[in-house]
Amino acid sequence: MADALKILVVEDEPGQRELIVAMLAEAGHSLSAAGSVEEAIVAIKADMPDLVFSDWKLGQLSGMDLLNYVKREHPDLGFIIATAYGTISHAVDAVQAGADDYLTKPYQRQTLLLAINKVARAQALKRQNRELSSALSEQRALVGLVGKAPCMQQVFERLRRISATDATVLIGGESGTGKELAARALHQLSARQHGPFVAINCGAIPESLAEAELFGAEKGAFTGANSLKLGKLEAANGGTVFLDEIGELPLLQQTKLLRFLQEGVITRLGAQQEMTLDVRVIAATHRNLQQEVAEGRFREDLFYRLNVVPIRMPPLRERREDIGRLIEHFLKLHARQYGFDAPVLDKSTLKQLLDYAWPGNVRELSNRIERFVLLGDEEELRAETRPGAVAVKGGMQLPEEGLDWDAFERQCLAQAMARFEGNRTKAAKWLGMSYKAFLYRLEKHALV
Numbered sequence: 326m327a328d329a330l331k332i333l334v335v336e337d338e339p340g341q342r343e344l345i346v347a348m349l350a351e352a353g354h355s356l357s358a359a360g361s362v363e364e365a366i367v368a369i370k371a372d373m374p375d376l377v378f379s380d381w382k383l384g385q386l387s388g389m390d391l392l393n394y395v396k397r398e399h400p401d402l403g404f405i406i407a408t409a410y411g412t413i414s415h416a417v418d419a420v421q422a423g424a425d426d427y428l429t430k431p432y433q434r435q436t437l438l439l440a441i442n443k444v445a446r447a448q449a450l451k452r453q454n455r456e457l458s459s460a461l462s463e464q465r466a467l468v469g470l471v472g473k474a475p476c477m478q479q480v481f482e483r484l485r486r487i488s489a490t491d492a493t494v495l496i497g498g499e500s501g502t503g504k505e506l507a508a509r510a511l512h513q514l515s516a517r518q519h520g521p522f523v524a525i526n527c528g529a530i531p532e533s534l535a536e537a538e539l540f541g542a543e544k545g546a547f548t549g550a551n552s553l554k555l556g557k558l559e560a561a562n563g564g565t566v567f568l569d570e571i572g573e574l575p576l577l578q579q580t581k582l583l584r585f586l587q588e589g590v591i592t593r594l595g596a597q598q599e600m601t602l603d604v605r606v607i608a609a610t611h612r613n614l615q616q617e618v619a620e621g622r623f624r625e626d627l628f629y630r631l632n633v634v635p636i637r638m639p640p641l642r643e644r645r646e647d648i649g650r651l652i653e654h655f656l657k658l659h660a661r662q663y664g665f666d667a668p669v670l671d672k673s674t675l676k677q678l679l680d681y682a683w684p685g686n687v688r689e690l691s692n693r694i695e696r697f698v699l700l701g702d703e704e705e706l707r708a709e710t711r712p713g714a715v716a717v718k719g720g721m722q723l724p725e726e727g728l729d730w731d732a733f734e735r736q737c738l739a740q741a742m743a744r745f746e747g748n749r750t751k752a753a754k755w756l757g758m759s760y761k762a763f764l765y766r767l768e769k770h771a772l773v
């Protein structure tokens with residue numbers, strides 16, 4: 326049997342009522358009873374049941390009146406109605422008004438118990454779904470991560486699951502997919518939310534300073550160190566450290582980081598004593614770290630340490646259904662930020678944006694919309710997201726009406742990036758360009 330339920334039986338005929346109550350009590354449920362709609366409402370107010378089992382005919386009023394009240398005031402309350410033989414239209418009306426099930430009199434004891442269990446199970450499921458989706462929407466609101474696509478919902482679910490743990494997390498994904506935002510979300514959802522969140526871009530620290538930056542340095546530890554330098558890990562004590570672009574961390578620092586992950590201790594540069602820290606580590610990279618390991622640029626043991634819980638932020642082209650939602654989100658966000666009214670996009674512009682490849686992912690979308698909100702130049706927005714010329718068999722056929730060179734160049738870059746999932750080295754090679762020339766063009770088109 327399913328769990329015991331609290332059931333309210335509503336029946337105006339006392340003999341019948343007692344019979345039903347006895348039957349259900351025997352099946353292990355806990356019961357209350359009412360002889361009229363008014364009594365039933367009083368009973369519900371006094372002690373909310375899980376389920377109401379009501380007769381159709383109840384003196385002057387009917388079970389429909391009770392059903393309407395229940396669905397209006399307590400939409401989650403289960404409701405089964407019993408109708409007399411030959412009044413199937415009543416049953417149909419009741420189901421249309423929101424009854425979970427109906428029984429036609431006379432019914433067997435077994436039929437009644439079955440209907441009750443079925444409704445109870447459906448209710449439990451409904452409740453679970455609602456709890457889940459409200460938890461998800463809470464997160465969305467809380468951390469500003471927009472995304473209804475199933476692949477994003479999976480990311481949210483994973484973030485939620487691991488937020489209660491201190492597990493090390495490695496976030497992968499192309500540029501602009503929201504890796505840092507996800508890391509911040511994880512921190513905010515965790516018990517460390519009131520502790521510090523310290524972000525370091527490992528690609529932006531010169532190799533010679535990396536150690537002091539991460540682990541700190543005693544006064545006099547190296548030339549120019551004329552005061553104690555607090556490392557980023559120490560600064561994050563009690564909170565979370567976000568190691569962005571972890572793939573760029575020099576090998577020597579990789580070793581020290583591994584030691585911290587294994588033993589929880591660091592030693593400041595020039596210090597004799599080690600110190601124990603309580604820091605959760607979240608790392609991110611747009612690189613394929615496994616490939617970096619294979620090529621000897623990244624320590625394998627560190628990779629496995631970091632990769633305890635991998636999260637991959639999907640590129641926008643894998644969740645195109647979110648593009649519209651994101652456009653709307655950023656129109657409002659940037660308008661609010663600058664104190665403007667949110668502008669409205671022309672339908673054809675909107676369509677073009679929905680079809681565009683978004684090689685720079687959410688960051689590109691956000692930047693373009695921000696520019697549009699500031700300058701109000703819809704023409705520019707259209708020009709930059711216009712589908713370019715298409716290559717045809719036997720060479721490149723340029724369009725009759727001429728070519729927008731900038732848009733064309735952009736498309737080439739975008740498609741190369743998309744093809745190699747943001748791997749710039751490969752994309753540059755594919756376009757027959759040096760890495761430097763490629764990077765220069767990416768920057769020119771705000772694709773980085």
Ligand SMILES: Nc1ncnc2c1ncn2[C@@H]1O[C@H](COP(=O)(O)OP(=O)(O)OP(=O)(O)O)[C@@H](O)[C@H]1O
Nearest residue numbers: 469470471472499500501502503504505506687688
């Ligand atoms: N799902 C999302 N909902 C709302 N805003 C988002 C979402 N994903 C990313 N953003 C916004 O897009 C911008 C880029 O996100 P973020 O910096 O987290 O990307 P990233 O993956 O770290 O990129 P990069 O690899 O280039 O550093 C930020 O302004 C961020 O707030």
Ligand SMILES: [Mg+2]
Nearest residue numbers: 501504505569
């Ligand atoms: Mg980032």
